[in-house]
Amino acid sequence: MDPAECLLVLGDQSRPSKISKKATHDSLKNEFQNQYPHQIHDAVPVVLQIWDNDWSYWVDIPTTDDITLVSGSKVRMIQRSNVGKRLGNLSQDSCAFFCCDMQERFRPAIAHFEDIVLVSKRLLDGAYALDIPVLVTEQYPKGLLKTVPELNITKANAVIEKTVFSMMVPEMEKKLEELGNLQSVVLFGVEAHVCIQQTALDLLARGIEVHVVADATSSRSDVDRHIAFERLRSHGAIITTAETALLQLVKDKNHPKFKEIQGLIKATPPQNGLSSL
Known part of the structure; x- marks a missing residue:
C-alpha cells in the first residue's frame, strides 16, 4: 500500500x-x-x-x-506543557474572555436566560475596564439572530460566526495565535452541555486553563447544565462565578480599576436556580 x-x-x-x-x-x-x-x-x-x-x-x-x-x-x-499546573490563577496579561452564543433566539428557550445576560454584562464590562481581550461567537446568526442588545460587543476583539458547536473554529484559532501568551480563558454563555462544554474541552486539550462562569452559563434544562459542570470539573476545568473571576483579576483594593470593578459586582447576583451546581 x-x-x-x-x-x-x-x-x-x-x-x-x-x-x-x-x-x-x-x-x-x-x-x-x-x-x-x-x-x-x-x-x-x-x-x-x-x-x-x-x-x-x-x-x-x-x-x-x-x-x-x-x-x-x-x-x-x-x-500540553502546563498539564498538572492548574492552580486557578487569573492574570490580566495572559487571560481572555470568551462569550459564547448569547443570541436573541435563545432568550425564551434557555433556563435563567435573563439572569445570565445580567451577569454576562458585568463580565464584559469588567473585561473592557481591565483591557482583557474579549472574543465572541454567534451560532448561525441567520437563524438564531445576533447577540442580545443588552451585551455590548462593539469593543470585542472579534465577533465570529460559526455553525460547529465549539468556539474553536479556524478564525478563533488565528485570534488565539495573535494573543500570544494566552494561559487562561474565562468562558460563559450557552449552552453549558453543548457549545460551552465542547469549547472548554478543546481549550483544555491545548493546555489552556478554563474558568467556566457558572452564574453566566446555562442550558435549556438544569439537568444538562449540572451534568456539564460535573464533566468539565472532572477534566480539569474550574467552575467559578463572575465576582470570583473579576476579583481574582484585580487582586488588590489598590488596583487602579478596583473601584470600577467593585461598582460592577456591588449588586447581589441572581439567587435562583443558577446557584445550584
Whole structure:
C-alpha cells in the first residue's frame, strides 16, 4: 500500500511527510518526533488532531483506535506543557474572555436566560475596564439572530460566526495565535452541555486553563447544565462565578480599576436556580 502524503503541523510550522495510510496515535507521534526532533519532548503530554475538510475543524485522534489517512491529510500536534499546573490563577496579561452564543433566539428557550445576560454584562464590562481581550461567537446568526442588545460587543476583539458547536473554529484559532501568551480563558454563555462544554474541552486539550462562569452559563434544562459542570470539573476545568473571576483579576483594593470593578459586582447576583451546581 502506497503511503499517504500528509502535512504535519506543529505550532506555526508544517512539514510534509509520507505516512502509512493505516496509522495509530503512537506511530503519528513517532513521525512528529522524527520531523521535529528538537521540539518534541517525551515527558510532555500531547494531543493529536486531524483536519476534517467537511466540517473545517480539527478533530482529536483517539489514543486507542487506528486512523485512515489519505494524501492531503493534515495532522496537528499540540503539546500540553502546563498539564498538572492548574492552580486557578487569573492574570490580566495572559487571560481572555470568551462569550459564547448569547443570541436573541435563545432568550425564551434557555433556563435563567435573563439572569445570565445580567451577569454576562458585568463580565464584559469588567473585561473592557481591565483591557482583557474579549472574543465572541454567534451560532448561525441567520437563524438564531445576533447577540442580545443588552451585551455590548462593539469593543470585542472579534465577533465570529460559526455553525460547529465549539468556539474553536479556524478564525478563533488565528485570534488565539495573535494573543500570544494566552494561559487562561474565562468562558460563559450557552449552552453549558453543548457549545460551552465542547469549547472548554478543546481549550483544555491545548493546555489552556478554563474558568467556566457558572452564574453566566446555562442550558435549556438544569439537568444538562449540572451534568456539564460535573464533566468539565472532572477534566480539569474550574467552575467559578463572575465576582470570583473579576476579583481574582484585580487582586488588590489598590488596583487602579478596583473601584470600577467593585461598582460592577456591588449588586447581589441572581439567587435562583443558577446557584445550584
